Amino acid sequence: MLLKEIIEQHEFFSSLDEESIKQLASISTLHSCKKGYIYCYENSKSDELLFLISGLARSYKIDKYNNEVFLHYIYENSMISEISDLDDPLIDNFSNVELVEDSKILAIKYKKFKKYFLDTNLLCKAFSKEIVNRSLQLQSLINREFIFDAVSKVSLMLHNDLQMFNKLKRYDISKMLHIQPATLSRVLNRLKRDKIIDIIHGKIEVLDPIALQEIYKDKIDE
Numbered sequence: 001m002l003l004k005e006i007i008e009q010h011e012f013f014s015s016l017d018e019e020s021i022k023q024l025a026s027i028s029t030l031h032s033c034k035k036g037y038i039y040c041y042e043n044s045k046s047d048e049l050l051f052l053i054s055g056l057a058r059s060y061k062i063d064k065y066n067n068e069v070f071l072h073y074i075y076e077n078s079m080i081s082e083i084s085d086l087d088d089p090l091i092d093n094f095s096n097v098e099l100v101e102d103s104k105i106l107a108i109k110y111k112k113f114k115k116y117f118l119d120t121n122l123l124c125k126a127f128s129k130e131i132v133n134r135s136l137q138l139q140s141l142i143n144r145e146f147i148f149d150a151v152s153k154v155s156l157m158l159h160n161d162l163q164m165f166n167k168l169k170r171y172d173i174s175k176m177l178h179i180q181p182a183t184l185s186r187v188l189n190r191l192k193r194d195k196i197i198d199i200i201h202g203k204i205e206v207l208d209p210i211a212l213q214e215i216y217k218d219k220i221d222e
Contacts, residue, residue, distance in 0.1 A: 007025055007028070012079070024116075033103050037098070038098045046110070047091070049091065049113050051108075056103065091110055155215040156216045196215075
């Protein structure tokens with residue numbers, strides 16, 4: 001598929017006309033990367049704006065004890081870059097970004113992108129929407145790490161990321177949520193006992209999404 005066609009199919013660029021899409025393609029490159037490749041390193045700077053076209057990535061940081069702190073997954077058709085200063089010609093990488101699957105990444109020269117598409121207001125609305133989405137993601141992270149108990153953490157992931165929950169090993173989920181594997185098993189058994197979920201051949205099926213959502217929403221409202 002041509003780079004121009006890839007850009008045309010991406011929702012973020014849906015407001016652009018034919019000429020603008022050609023211009024964007026001229027300052028863009030498509031990279032194919034293998035699973036396990038670390039595309040960004042925290043505290044580094046980049047001159048490219050990155051979008052995940054296909055595949056899956058995860059964002060994480062390293063704490064002072066050299067432990068990984070999982071932040072969130074980045075799904076296809078999402079922006080990878082995290083913008084903290086619109087006036088800076090370079091983008092600060094807040095976290096490490098590792099590819100969980102073989103992926104394709106659209107890399108756009110950020111300085112030219114600002115000049116042609118942000119300073120002219122062509123993509124300001126779409127860009128603002130992405131920044132708001134990142135803000136909501138940060139709120140979810142703060143709730144998960146500082147407010148939620150184990151039941152709320154598991155319920156949130158089951159509600160928002162059921163496909164990923166069923167894809168990962170239980171040990172990896174425990175590590176990601178910062179709870180013990182035995183605690184995860186107890187929480188799942190409790191949710192099953194309460195008929196909120198069912199477990200069929202090791203896979204989770206949500207029976208009552210409203211009840212599941214109420215578990216972590218009640219924690220926020222306390």
